[in-house]
Amino acid sequence: MAASAAVRSSMGLTFRLSRVMPDCNTCPLNRLKSCVSGAANVQRRGSFDSFRTINRNLQTSKGLYHSEEGSSNAEDPEDVVNVVYIDRSGKRIPVKAKVGDNVLYLAHKHGIDLEGACEASLACSTCQVYVSADHFDKLPEPEEREDDMLDMAPMLQENSRLGCQITLTRDLDGIELTLPKVTRNFYVDGHVPKPH
Amino acid sequence: ACVPRTAVNVTQGVALKPGLFTCGNTVADSFSICSPKVCIVGSGPAGFYTAQHLIKARQDVEVDIYERLPVPFGLVRFGVAPDHPEVKNVINTFTLTARNSRCSFYGNVNVGKDVSIEELQQAYHAVVLSYGAEGNRRMGVPGEDLAGVYSAKDFVGWYNGLPSCQELSPDLNCETAVILGQGNVALDVARILLAPTDILKKTDITQPALEALVQSQVRRVLIVGRRGPMQVACTIKEFREMVNLPDTRPEMMADDFEGVKEALKDLPRPRKRLTELMMKTALEIPSEKEQERQSKASRVWAFRFLRSPIEILANPDNSRTVGIRLAVNRLEGSGDGARAVPTGEVEDVTCGLLISSIGYKSLPIDPSVPFDSHKAIVPNNMGRVQHTAGLYCSGWLKTGPTGVIATTMNNSFDTARSVVEDMESGTVDVSAARPGSQSISGLLEERGVKPVTFSNWEKIDSLEMSRGEASGKPREKLLTVEEMLQVARK
Numbered sequence: 001m002a003a004s005a006a007v008r009s010s011m012g013l014t015f016r017l018s019r020v021m022p023d024c025n026t027c028p029l030n031r032l033k034s035c036v037s038g039a040a041n042v043q044r045r046g047s048f049d050s051f052r053t054i055n056r057n058l059q060t061s062k063g064l065y066h067s068e069e070g071s072s073n074a075e076d077p078e079d080v081v082n083v084v085y086i087d088r089s090g091k092r093i094p095v096k097a098k099v100g101d102n103v104l105y106l107a108h109k110h111g112i113d114l115e116g117a118c119e120a121s122l123a124c125s126t127c128q129v130y131v132s133a134d135h136f137d138k139l140p141e142p143e144e145r146e147d148d149m150l151d152m153a154p155m156l157q158e159n160s161r162l163g164c165q166i167t168l169t170r171d172l173d174g175i176e177l178t179l180p181k182v183t184r185n186f187y188v189d190g191h192v193p194k195p196h
Numbered sequence: 197a198c199v200p201r202t203a204v205n206v207t208q209g210v211a212l213k214p215g216l217f218t219c220g221n222t223v224a225d226s227f228s229i230c231s232p233k234v235c236i237v238g239s240g241p242a243g244f245y246t247a248q249h250l251i252k253a254r255q256d257v258e259v260d261i262y263e264r265l266p267v268p269f270g271l272v273r274f275g276v277a278p279d280h281p282e283v284k285n286v287i288n289t290f291t292l293t294a295r296n297s298r299c300s301f302y303g304n305v306n307v308g309k310d311v312s313i314e315e316l317q318q319a320y321h322a323v324v325l326s327y328g329a330e331g332n333r334r335m336g337v338p339g340e341d342l343a344g345v346y347s348a349k350d351f352v353g354w355y356n357g358l359p360s361c362q363e364l365s366p367d368l369n370c371e372t373a374v375i376l377g378q379g380n381v382a383l384d385v386a387r388i389l390l391a392p393t394d395i396l397k398k399t400d401i402t403q404p405a406l407e408a409l410v411q412s413q414v415r416r417v418l419i420v421g422r423r424g425p426m427q428v429a430c431t432i433k434e435f436r437e438m439v440n441l442p443d444t445r446p447e448m449m450a451d452d453f454e455g456v457k458e459a460l461k462d463l464p465r466p467r468k469r470l471t472e473l474m475m476k477t478a479l480e481i482p483s484e485k486e487q488e489r490q491s492k493a494s495r496v497w498a499f500r501f502l503r504s505p506i507e508i509l510a511n512p513d514n515s516r517t518v519g520i521r522l523a524v525n526r527l528e529g530s531g532d533g534a535r536a537v538p539t540g541e542v543e544d545v546t547c548g549l550l551i552s553s554i555g556y557k558s559l560p561i562d563p564s565v566p567f568d569s570h571k572a573i574v575p576n577n578m579g580r581v582q583h584t585a586g587l588y589c590s591g592w593l594k595t596g597p598t599g600v601i602a603t604t605m606n607n608s609f610d611t612a613r614s615v616v617e618d619m620e621s622g623t624v625d626v627s628a629a630r631p632g633s634q635s636i637s638g639l640l641e642e643r644g645v646k647p648v649t650f651s652n653w654e655k656i657d658s659l660e661m662s663r664g665e666a667s668g669k670p671r672e673k674l675l676t677v678e679e680m681l682q683v684a685r686k
Contacts, residue, residue: 113252117289117601123282126602148433151466152600 081168085112086178103129103166103177114179120164122146125153127163132176139166155180231256232619233632235320237307237561238327239263240270241604242591244290246324249612251298254619258298260320260633262311265359266303266648266680267656268294270328272601274358277384278399279391281670286601294650300633303648304681310645311636313562317586319635321624322615324588325565325574325581326608329556329597335376339508340552343367343516348381348553355388355405357673359680362404367516368412370548374520376505377553378421379429379598385551386417387437390444390495400664400671414549416496422504422536424527425452425474426459429598432470438497439477445490447498448478459530474499502526503543504536508550519546556597571596579611586624588615652684659683 078099085093085107095110104127107114115126122145131139136159142150146165150156163177234250236243239261247259267273269287276283294301305311307327316323332347334340344367353361373389375382388396393410401409421428439446453475460468482490503522511518524541527534558574560567566582568575573596574589581587590611591604599607618624640647656674663672674680 115289115605117286117605118282119285119288121282121285123280123285124601126605128602144436145433147469148431148436151469152431152433152602154603154606156465 078170081170081173081175083168083172084174084176085110085114086176087112088179088181097168099168099170101168102164103127103168104164106168107163107177112179114163116164122149122162122165125149125162128153128156128160128180129163129166130157130178130180131159131161131166132174132178133159135172135175136161138169138171153180230627230629231258232322232624232626233257233320233630234259234322234324234615235316235632235636236261236324236326237313237316238270238325238591238593239268239301239303240326240328240591241272241286241290241601242326242328242593242608243270243324244268244293245605245608246326246590246612246615247299248289248293249609250615251293251296253612253616257619258300258632260300260302260636261294262305262307262316263301263303264306264327266677266684267653268301268303268650274353274356276356277352277388278356278401279387279395281399283601301648301650301653302633302636303653303684304677305640305645305647308561310643311639313564313587315639316636319631319633320586321619321626321630322586322588324579324590324611324615325561325593326589326591327558327561327593329558329572329592331557331559331572332552333555333557335505335508335552335554337505337507339510339517342508342510342514344370344548345508345517345550345552348375348377348385348551349556351385351551352381355401355409357400357402357675359675359677362402362675366408366549368408368414368549371413372416372418372545372547373414373549373551374418374420374545374547375551375553376420377429377555378419378499379553379555380431380434382419382551382553383430383434383438385553386419386497387434387441389414389417390441390497392443395442398668400669400673402673402675404675415494416498418498418500418545418547420500420503420522422502422525423534424501425456425499426463426467426471426530427527427532427534428470428474428499430470432466432473435470435473439473441497443493444495444497445493446477447496448474449498449500450478452499452501453478502536504538505552506542509544516548517550518548519544520550556592558593558597579607579614580618646685648681648684655686656680656683 081097081099081101083095083097083103083106085095087093093110093112095106097106102120104114104116104120108116114129117126118124120127128150139161142161142165146162149162150160153160166172166177168175232254234247234257236247236259243261243263247261250257250259261268263270269290272284272287272290293299307313307316313323313325330349332349339345346364346366350361350364351366354364354366368389375385388401388409389412393406396409397406438444456471456475460471463471502525504525505520506523507521508517509519509521510516522543522545523538524543525536526539528537529535557572559572560569565587566575566584567573574593575582576589576594579588579590579594581589588611590608592599594611595607615624619626637647657671660671660673664670666672674683
């Protein structure tokens with residue numbers, strides 16, 4: 001705790017991060033807002049800790065891996081997992097990941113717009129991804145709570161999973177994760193317009 | 197188009213510093229040069245997700261979010277159940293957006309009263325209406341206004357601290373409560389009525405609501421729907437929470453599930469899993485352990501199907517409800533399109549508390565804005581309001597009041613995309629500068645309206661959290677607008 005506080009002050013981080021950071025929304029560091037502890041813990045600990053949470057997000061850079069995001073910084077080939085994200089426009093984004101990386105946080109680190117509204121607490125479905133057929137069966141079975149949240153996801157498919165629940169292993173090397181395209185046009189009565 | 201001019205400002209003949217540009221006759225500093233200005237009305241998930249997408253899509257866009265209350269976040273703060281804190285984590289995402297230098301929050305501003313839509317349209321390049329659904333669908337039956345009858349919207353607002361619902365003081369001195377509607381809101385209400393208060397006292401439920409629930413005599417909650425089990429609007433997560441609710445037992449009726457097993461195989465996955473769980477709860481003989489748990493339970497919940505309200509029954513002096521008369525229905529058709537048809541039979545159910553959870557409803561904000569009163573939405577095409585250039589809508593106002601945060605997120609990103617497309621195509625002319633909040637702030641000041649900024653809100657936020665700490669709650673919400681304003685302005 002003391003060490004991280006020292007890092008924070010050495011980086012000159014302040015509460016008003018919108019004044020300090022250039023354009024937060026394009027900065028990959030900003031995407032690391034997904035804190036594992038989540039707002040529930042922040043709220044229990046009180047207002048002071050909301051500072052700590054925001055600053056903790058900023059300090060997590062490539063050189064300071066959080067244990068949930070990846071265990072090692074070393075370029076160990078045994079550790080490497082090649083991942084391809086396919087974003088909502090169809091663009092392929094290859095990423096060199098590590099064993100132990102979490103698919104949601106990995107996406108954020110690479111500026112891929114996979115939302116994680118509930119911050120990995122199985123309380124939303126915004127991190128839904130479609131998993132490549134070759135790798136889908138290699139994933140451990142979803143727990144009941146994940147299946148329950150998937151049931152609420154728009155455009156649910158057979159190969160849907162929640163990104164926040166996927167931890168990379170060696171045998172997932174080559175995995176491709178597609179972000180669902182957002183359909184245009186929503187109608188109250190459920191009418192689906194013909195594509196054009 | 198905007199061009200850098202290094203020479204002279206045409207109207208004043210003053211040499212401009214490098215970095216200063218002109219748009220027509222207006223001198224702007226390089227930061228606000230013809231920066232497209234967007235105004236968003238409503239600071240719930242729709243407003244914030246629309247803002248988030250706009251700010252990300254264009255580096256030059258500035259977004260101002262107006263909110264009627266002094267506090268932001270809409271239904272995330274006032275709708276999501278107190279015992280669902282993880283769903284509220286999305287507030288962290290919204291907070292980052294609000295703190296972005298290109299985003300400003302103006303709370304305590306009543307659009308439609310303090311400032312008109314027309315004035316906003318003049319000040320901004322684009323206006324996005326994201327003010328959600330603050331009304332509710334009425335049952336339209338006699339007795340709807342008796343004491344003891346509430347809309348779920350008001351009941352939820354009451355326990356979640358919505359200032360306008362703090363005088364509700366629902367009477368919980370009866371044994372049976374009936375909830376009409378079988379969506380997630382209905383289940384939230386049932387759960388809050390039945391959950392052990394030891395659990396509730398660690399949440400951000402308001403103190404008055406907690407006290408009322410501790411005193412509550414309600415022991416049985418019936419969740420009533422017009423159609424059958426395969427038409428329920430709730431989702432499996434919420435139903436499972438009922439099944440697992442401590443100190444309660446289910447009282448589902450086996451007969452309601454006749455013929456359901458055969459229909460299962462053709463159902464899409466979400467409907468299938470939910471129906472299976474309901475069937476299991478109704479038909480399966482529980483394990484010994486579960487039977488024991490159920491026999492000790494002090495509270496009961498049940499779903500009742502194929503029942504529609506005809507009349508709310510009153511006590512002899514017609515002051516409060518003592519029950520509800522229900523029409524017995526049969527189903528015509530199947531699946532989502534099945535219709536409830538009255539059989540002619542009726543059934544009376546005794547209850548002292550009746551909560552109608554049949555849907556929220558959007559209200560028109562301004563006569564100049566098109567409004568479809570049948571569907572209670574603003575008519576639009578991909579978020580572009582019909583017949584009104586530069587006006588957009590997102591969230592429930594756009595599609596109707598259903599959907600979870602993920603749905604609203606997609607919906608709002610969609611509208612933001614339309615706005616950006618229109619800026620790029622010239623449909624929204626961003627070459628001419630607009631004053632944005634500069635002119636609106638002036639108008640508000642003239643009218644004696646003092647907006648609450650995001651940092652003002654953060655004072656309220658801090659105070660609520662530190663108050664909550666004292667009682668082991670994540671926060672103790674302020675319950676009146678006056679208190680909120682007082683704290684905001686310290």
